[in-house]
Amino acid sequence: MDVGVIGLGRMGQGMAASLIRAGHTVRVWNRSPDAAKAVAGAKPVASAAEAFRGDAAITMLADDAALRGVIVEGGLLDSPERPGLHLGMSTISVSLAAELAALHERAGVPYVAAPVFGRPDVAEKGALNIVAAGAAAAIDRAAPLLDAMGTRTWRFGDEPQRANAVKLAGNFMLVSAIEAMGEAAAFAEGHGVAGGELLDLLTNTLFASPVYKGYGASIAADRYEPPGFNLRLGAKDVRLALAAAEAVGVPMPFASVLRDNLIEAMAHGDGEKDLAALARVAARRSGRG
Template identity: 80%
Template sequence: MDVGFLGLGRMGRAMAANLVKAGHNVRVWNRSSEAAQGIAGATPVATPAEAFRGDAAITMLADDAALRSVIVEGGLLDAPERPMVHVSMSTIAVALAQELAPIHERAGVAYVAAPVFGRPDAAAAAALNIVAAGDEAAIAKVQPLLDAMGTKTWRFGPEPYRANAVKLAGNFMLISAIEAMGEAAAFAEGHGVSAASLLDLLTNTLFASPVYKGYGALIAEHRYEPPGFTMRLGAKDVRLVLAAAEAAGVPMPFAGILRDNFIDAISHGDGDKDFAALATVAARRSGQS
């Protein structure tokens, strides 16, 4: 397939590289042009419009502002050449996804939301779990692309915003797990028990799952750099959860606590660390660090 890929951060570069490996013709664009270099087999282009055309265009941009700036304010949906399908793989607000769907429909471009679960190492291994929602025919058309980047595509119906709601719900649970491990680790240390020993026990017994084992290891080893995802991105996700929860009339009190703890961590200079470092907030408050 002829594919454009916009957004080449830690995740995007690996995802675009896997599309090339799968035999697709891939044009790549990034705001900082250096990131578009060095993806073997991909063709760097100078403008978003050169990437946003063909059989499909995939966006993996950092946040709502970046996506809106490039796709909507950049006029790509009004350009003479447009893709048949736009696959938005960024973690964005539910409200923005609801806004984008009718804009794409008027432009005659199918819109599929397909955010992902997985860190950069999973992206590199083409082992992402992809959450997709949108027109069934459009998803079917881009399924070979999704298969090249992930191990499974989980479909959630015809309304694209539902995929973004699922992604935010999952991130909320993940960040809640980090907070729980951080508080439990500080509690154990306060009673003379090594946090590393506690987490070794629990992540191999009661909580033997990828999230607890992976993030538990980072917390036990205080290994927060280099980041897979930064604290700032984690804080962004929690803000999106709270906004979507308010819009739906769903109280999420613990999300408010997570937001405040991210603010605490970032204000102490940890904004560019992996968001597993959220666990340090409980330790610091208890005088352990």
């Protein structure tokens, strides 16, 4: 397929590389041109509009503001040449996802929300888990692209915003796991038990899953750079989850705790560190950080 990729952070670069390995023709655009040049085998283009055409376009941008700026304020849905479908793979708010679905329907461009679970190294291997929602026919048409970037596509119905709700729910659980490990490690340290030893035990027994093992190892080693997923973006996702929860009258009290702890972490200069650095909040409060 002829596909354009808009947004070439570490995730976007890995996804574009996976598409190229699968034999797709890939045009790429990024606000910083150097990032576009970093993807071997891709064709850098001069504007987002040149990427937003062909069989499909993929957006992988950092947040609501970036996506709105490129797609909505950039007028891409009004351009004469538009893609056969748009895969929105960014982690964005549920409200923006619903707005985009309506805008695409009016423009006659099929829209599939397809946020992903996985860090940059997983994206580079084409092993992401992809959450997709939108018209079944559009997801079917996107299958060769989704299969190139992920090991499985999980479908959640025909309303695109459902995929974004699932993604935010998952990220809320991920941040909750890091907070729990940070508090547990600080508690153990207070009783003379090395936090790293506790986490080694628990992440190889009761909590032997990729999230606990990966982030637990970072916490145990006090290693938060280079970031796989930075803390500032994790804070953004918790804020988005809280806003979406309020919109449907769902209380999320622990998400409020996480938001405040993430703000504290950023106030101590940890915003650009790996999300695992959230554990430093509990350590500092206990006098051991």
